Amino acid sequence: MRRVYNFSAGPAVLPEEVLQEAADEMLDYRGSGMSVMEMSHRGEIFDGIIKEAEQDLRDLMHIPDNYKVLFLQGGASQQFAMIPMNLMKNKVADYIVTGQWAKKAYQEAQKYGKANKIASSEDKTFSYIPDCSDLPVSEDADYVYICENNTIYGTKFKELPNTKGKTLVADVSSCFLSEPVDVTKYGIIYGGVQKNIGPAGMVIVIIREDLITEDVLPGTPTMLTYKTHADNNSLYNTPNSYCIYICGKVFKWLKKMGGLEAMKERNEKKAAILYDFLDNSRLFHGTVEKKDRSLMNVPFVTGNKELDAKFVKEAKAAGLENLKGHRSVGGMRASIYNAMPLEGVEALVAFMKKFEEENL
Ligand SMILES: *Cc1c(COP(=O)(O)O)cnc(C)c1O
Numbered sequence: 172m173r174r175v176y177n178f179s180a181g182p183a184v185l186p187e188e189v190l191q192e193a194a195d196e197m198l199d200y201r202g203s204g205m206s207v208m209e210m211s212h213r214g215e216i217f218d219g220i221i222k223e224a225e226q227d228l229r230d231l232m233h234i235p236d237n238y239k240v241l242f243l244q245g246g247a248s249q250q251f252a253m254i255p256m257n258l259m260k261n262k263v264a265d266y267i268v269t270g271q272w273a274k275k276a277y278q279e280a281q282k283y284g285k286a287n288k289i290a291s292s293e294d295k296t297f298s299y300i301p302d303c304s305d306l307p308v309s310e311d312a313d314y315v316y317i318c319e320n321n322t323i324y325g326t327k328f329k330e331l332p333n334t335k336g337k338t339l340v341a342d343v344s345s346c347f348l349s350e351p352v353d354v355t356k357y358g359i360i361y362g363g364v365q366k367n368i369g370p371a372g373m374v375i376v377i378i379r380e381d382l383i384t385e386d387v388l389p390g391t392p393t394m395l396t397y398k399t400h401a402d403n404n405s406l407y408n409t410p411n412s413y414c415i416y417i418c419g420k421v422f423k424w425l426k427k428m429g430g431l432e433a434m435k436e437r438n439e440k441k442a443a444i445l446y447d448f449l450d451n452s453r454l455f456h457g458t459v460e461k462k463d464r465s466l467m468n469v470p471f472v473t474g475n476k477e478l479d480a481k482f483v484k485e486a487k488a489a490g491l492e493n494l495k496g497h498r499s500v501g502g503m504r505a506s507i508y509n510a511m512p513l514e515g516v517e518a519l520v521a522f523m524k525k526f527e528e529e530n531l
Contacts, residue, residue, distance in 0.1 A: 176515035178505045179493035180322055180468060181345070181366040186510045189420045207416045212409050220412075221405065224419030231425055234354050234377060241376040241397065242405040242415050247272070247344045247363035249395075250374060251279035254316070254340055254359065256391040258382060259284040261311045267332060270297045270321035271499060272342060277316070283388055289315070290332075296500070297324040299460040303332030314338040314358060320346035320465050322366065323497040325458065325504065327465040331356055338382065345467050347375070348425060349509060350435035358382050367467065367508045369418035373411045425509070434509055435466075441507050441516045442466040448520045454478075454527040458502065472502035473530075479503060482526055489522055491515075 177184045200207050203216055210217055225240050234240065243249070254276070255264060262284030266277035268291040280286035287309055290301040308315060315334040320327045322345035331339060338358035347362040354360065359378045365371035376397070383397045393399050399407050428434060446464060449457045449471055458470045473479050479502050483495045496502040507516055 173490070175490045175492045176511070176518055177492050178507065178511070178515075178519070180497070180504060180506045181363070182371045183366055183506055183508050184510045184515075185369070185417070186421065186424045189417065189424055192420060193417060208413045210412075212406060212412045217412055220416050220419055221410070224415055224422060227419065227422035227426060228375070231348060231422060231431055232352055232354055232377070237380045238354060239376075239378050239380060239383060239397075239401045240405075241378065241400045242410055242418075243374050243376055243400060244372065244411055245374065246372070247342060247361065247374050248275070250342070250361050250376065251276040252282070253395050253397070254314070255280040255283040255286070256388045256395055257384075257397050258338070258340070258358075259313050259388060260386065261313050263287070263309050263311045263313060265289045265306075265309050265312045265315045265337070267291070267301070267303060267306070267315070267317045268293060269300055269326060269328075270318055270324050272322065272344070273316070273318035276318070276342065280316070284313075287312075292326075297321060297326065298458055300326050300328055300463040303328075303330070306332060306335075308333075308335040308337055312337045314340045316340045316342075318342040318344075320344075320349075320467055322468050322506075323470075323500060323504075325465045325468040325470040326460070326463040327467070329463065338379075345506075345508075346465070348431060348434065349438050349467055351431040364414065364418055366506075367510075368421050370414050373414040373418070375418075421510075437513070438466045438507070438509065441511065441513055442469065444513075444516050444520055445469050445505060445507065448523060452523070452527060454531055455523060458500075467508055468504055468506050470496055470500065470502060470504040472496075476501065478530060481530075482523075485526065486519075486522055491519055491522055494519075 197206050265287045268274050268288050289306045292299050292301050315337045319341045340359045344362035345366040347367045361376040364373050383401045387396050455471050486494050494503045496504040
């Protein structure tokens, strides 16, 4: 068996111990004689799995009691519609557009009410986070929306925007559980789990209870109403049970690693190795403003498309996979999520040094 260093943006690398444990439990989950994939989501065993997963997530993020945790399907993209359908009581929402995912959410919200773009970094290909200390937040805005870590461009909000008292909604898909978070600053925190937590096919929504109401936009489907899922503890219909099981294992792994404070330290250390190299390289350079750099997604270029392609190809042959940048921006991108070991980043930098020597 040969495991590569997988720098994919998502679905992405998972902790090897978690995969091993899941493999060991595949045919007979703890004496049940079944795989978790094969058992009823209403049975006692799965009930234990989902409850424990929720509790471990609550412990990791210190989620207050007045927030619900929902395990939903439809990916992060489904939230682009679900959020306005459930929250747009005044039919007004403000969006800060810092990348393709925020832009998609902004465009989707326009179907349901008046979505205002109150800040954007599109003028410089989303390579920075705009100053959000004094934005023209709408008087009657139902919420202010951000994408906290921009997976494609590699920027991250280091400070949350001043929402002037309005509810903050954040897509944290690519920075979920990468560092400690003050949940009380948000109305909704949500993310697709396939970036930094588990397998594809699920989104976790952490939502303040007062935002869960029956008063949703007319025509909102039952399945797209937060209250449906909150009232049924994410078991209104069959959930993505295997994904919940794997995410639960990742939460346990994170606890064992020392929790989110320890992950932040580890992630900062990993990112610094790569950014320091980029800042001193004569061939490669980073593409975003230093103050806004993500700890999770690191885009970089040589400035020469053919050389970029050669790098991606040779890196793959050396066991460093999925380094090609997003199709919309080109170049390279190394996603160095929680489960990427320090050795993976060191191997990447060593390879980049060698490539630089050979190609300058
Ligand atoms: C990947 C990603 C999405 C889309 O996730 P899906 O689960 O594929 O819908 C949305 N937002 C961000 C920040 C992402 O990184």
